[in-house]
């Protein structure tokens with residue numbers, strides 16, 4: 001409903017602008033804003049139904065959505081990113097119908113295993129960041145991503161416990177802090193610290209629970225953002241390593257050759273894990 005109201009307002013804006021357009025020059029006409037009902041980019045490309053970022057974000061209950069995210073992880077093996085995204089946008093679809101129910105949710109299975117088992121970005125975080133970007137343009141989504149990713153780096157996972165509803169392994173699981181948003185680092189440190197297998201049932205269960213944890217946190221952030229509006233800011237400060245290292249490494253600084261906001265520590269601290277493994281390895 002809100003969708004059509006917005007689209008209407010957009011179209012009305014377009015009509016109102018159209019009225020004044022006759023008085024303007026050709027140049028001004030070319031630069032005039034496109035009605036939100038169907039935005040149309042240069043040369044007929046980049047069209048989008050309803051206009052960009054036109055879906056209205058709705059508040060959700062993290063405690064209600066986390067178990068849905070957890071079961072989404074197991075549903076057909078669609079995995080973490082699907083679980084988190086469905087726990088957010090899918091729950092809006094269940095509660096409000098259109099336009100949320102028109103989203104092709106199954107595409108979000110791409111995040112499984114850090115994008116098709118490549119171990120890049122933790123798929124749970126990918127699903128959450130995608131959900132933010134359904135509603136908010138980059139400038140507003142970045143602080144939301146910063147808050148979620150910084151929280152993830154320093155949190156001991158998993159937290160969520162499905163109890164009897166567990167679909168992999170029941171009971172309490174051991175935790176570890178990844179200091180990284182990468183699936184590879186997150187899973188590997190957990191396995192190293194717990195002595196459990198990366199391809200074992202416990203690891204699957206762990207990632208299912210993290211799916212619930214990330215969904216709940218992302219909803220907390222989304223709710224706060226909806227409440228505060230445009231100027232919402234997260235609570236977590238830049239990581240110590242990032243603040244330190246980027247005092248010299250960055251745009252217009254002493255050395256401008258690094259990109260990103262990940263905690264620098266796991267990869268640049270010279271720990272055993274990142275030391276040379278191509279010679280004299282494994283040491284018996």
Ligand code: HEC
Pocket residue numbers: 241244245246247248249254255256257264268
């Ligand atoms: C006081 C300024 C300063 C700080 C702080 C700093 N760097 Fe550097 N770093 C440099 C400079 C200057 C270079 C050489 C750059 C060049 O050759 O263009 C460099 C080079 C590097 C290199 C490539 C060469 C090498 O030695 O391996 C890496 C990797 C690097 N820094 C990582 C880091 C990390 C990680 C941190 C935080 C723990 C950090 N730096 C903090 C100034 C700094």
Ligand code: HEC
Pocket residue numbers: 182241242245246249257258260261262263264265266267268
């Ligand atoms: C996930 C691991 C990872 C993280 C996190 C990470 N780096 Fe790197 N970084 C690398 C790798 C791998 C290279 C390429 C190293 C090479 O070429 O041997 C690299 C390259 C660099 C280089 C270029 C120098 C070179 O030797 O190639 C700089 C400078 C650097 N990183 C700084 C940082 C800073 C500052 C941070 C934190 C803001 C950071 N890195 C976070 C893994 C990481």
